Amino acid sequence: MTTRHDTAAPPAKGGAAPGRPPGDAVSPEAARKRARLSRRWQRDMRWSPYAFVAPFFVFFAAFGLFPLIYTGWASLHTVELTAPTDMAWTGLDNYTRIFDDDFFWNAAKNTLTIGIISTVPQLMMAMGLAHILNYKLRGSTFYRVIMLAPYATSIAAAALVFVLLFGRDYGMINWVLDSVGLGKVDWQNDKWASQFAVSSIVIWRWTGYNALIYLAAMQAIPQDLYESAALDGASRWRQFLHVTLPALRPTILFTVVVSTIGASQLFGEPLLFDANKGASGGSQHQFQTLGLYLYEQGWVNQHLGRASAIAWTMFLILIVIGLVNYVISRRLRASS
């Protein structure tokens, strides 16, 4: 949306029409008419752009900004879901409480570990897949569509299938492990096994999506770079290392940021993986993420004040992560 700043300049002093050289023989009526028109035109030029962007900002204020601020206000109170209008002021108590809330830190730790074991392999696999699909293949479109299929399925459906696969007594995975003599794994109750299982749902769902983003970026790399690299005798692996990766740097950064934000808000997969159909993330909270803990406090235990404080703390953590990302990316850009 560009505006013509030269024409939208504020009118000359006095607010009248722009000064005209005298001696121009125009009837006063026509001059007045022209002045009125030009005033209207100027107003139009100046204010219309705002009108055009207004709908978004009005919606954002109503559905984004207001809830954000109201959540902040609620987090300073003791307030229950059963009576959301009865607020008792507690100041920063909900925040200071978080520091010695073992369940919060347990959830934070789980979010971090699940985030790492889901994001890192996911992006590496996506890169590999994109690299393979970047070669001339028969039916490449077919493969690209297939890759997006997991992303298009609903989390709920996917998670339910995974829960059945990972079942302790009747799950297919344990059946396979058992038949090759490795013994059964208690996927739901063992800490690392359950986190791995939750991560596998995330990886399955998002690898293809990231691969397509990488692929789009790879297609934008000029072919002659590869040709000259090949002339210099670089193997395909070397080409990947020295041509593809540097060119993909901004894209990689983008996927890392998006995946980090996604991982820190992880919710659906662990919720549906919980055998107790609750938000406690396993009987010992072994895969309860921050998103799950927030949901449990707010909607299961009905403590809106505490949940709001958790939400804001998560928001601040995300901002810090964003800043770290920003600093790293600046460094990277400066070094290239």
Added chain:
Amino acid sequence: MRAARNRSARKAVVIAAIASLGAGLLAGCADDGNDEDGTSSGDSSGKTTITLGLFGTMGFKEAGLYEEYEKLNPDINVEETVTERNENYYPALVNHLTTESGLQDIQAIEVGNIAEVVETQADKFVDMAKVEGVQPSSWLDWKWKQGVTKDGQAVGLGTDIGPMAICYRKDLFEKAGLPTDRDEVGALWAGDWKKFVEAGEKYKKGAGKDTYFMDSPGGLINAILSSEEEKFYDSSGEVIYKTNPAVKAAFDLTAEAAEKGLVQAQTQFQPAWEQTISNNLFATVACPPWMIGTIKGKSQPEAAGKWDVAVAPKSGNWGGSFLGVPKSGKNVKEAQKLVAWLTAPEQQAKLFAVQGSFPSAPAAYKLPQVTDAKNEMTGAAPIGDIFAKAAEAIPAQVIGPKDQIIQQGLTDNGVILVTQGKSPEEAWENATKTIDNNLEK
């Protein structure tokens, strides 16, 4: 060269950004199965439409009660909206009540939530005690009291209850060398849950490793706690679950049964637990009438008639609901009439015949739908009479607003851990820590 690379890289980022935005938009458009629909009262034919908000399968429609009511009252049209699980239904109901919007003319309330609704939302409901034809004496005393505030306002009228017996497999009992006649079986453990666990040890000696005595630790602790007069709250409304010896005793007895391998390491209503029904892996389950329906739904056909029903060591209640009428409805008067009719003994008996929801009105226990009741799973067992006796022996238990959260903590963050090899002490600590954090405002 470098400029070109930068430009293409920027292009890539733009493409990526657009892709992710597009994905976000698509996700935003995804329909997440909203199960509310607009209600209108009065349609083209001039009828008044009464809407009910229900959860699970309450069965009014299946039992043909709406049709019957519409025949009796030609100017009324009854519709229902059903949410599958109470876990999803209840938070939405609380939201609607606090904002007084989006409510149906009649709302169902589960017994696990009734105390909280009575305590915190009573002013949003009309008083059902004042409705013509409603007599407190029509209901079991404890059931009536659960729906009533301190100053006597009836927030909801009782629909069904869940008097508990013990369903057991005759064939597995026989293999293990235990009696199979229901009176003898009941005599094994009459009056004391400890005897029930002792019977379990006898069973294990006889049956070996292939099957378990009971389905789950959650089922056992729930059955024991339900037969107590006080469990998590005292009569003044204080939380006493940690200091109440009855709770600790129930926990320890269940933990002992888990350590001895008498209960399966399962959580009730999970797919794996349902599989153990179809594989005949356990011999007993704490059993309100509706549980027979669950067993029937998950069993192989050849299991029909192999179950029988014995009296539980002590009677307790598991499940049941209430119907309340929110003040903000458009058709409060008509809705009250419908609730009074639906919860009358005759209708409750019809519901039991079709749905297995046991009546909370003692007058229904004399009606043929109850006295003649049989179920194909339990063969000739006179289940109507067995459950009616159990219902009359249920103690008037003190219930509290957070009963469900405490119960879930003791089960899913407590006794289940013992089946996974943790010590009872560790399990108790994990459960109490979780519960205390969940209760803290």
